[in-house]
Amino acid sequence: IIETCSFAPRLELFARGARRGWLVWGNQADDAYEPTWATYSHNSAAERRQLDQLAPDSD
Known part of the structure; x- marks a missing residue:
């Protein structure tokens, strides 16, 4: 909302x-x-997780 x-x-x-x-x-x-409990899908770490999943592995 904000x-x-x-x-x-x-x-x-x-x-x-x-x-x-x-x-x-x-x-x-x-x-x-990173939240360690079940929470809503747009928490503060959600965007970072999405970016991590899209980034290619550096290994």
Whole structure:
């Protein structure tokens, strides 16, 4: 809802993970955050997982 009615930049004060278009602040706000429980499909790590799946292996 916030993304559809507010212009960037946006600030999340209780962030657990980074999200494109948002400034994040919180003691768990880093790029390595990954939810370990069942959650909604558009969580903060979902976009990163999609990009990782599309990227070719560097091995």
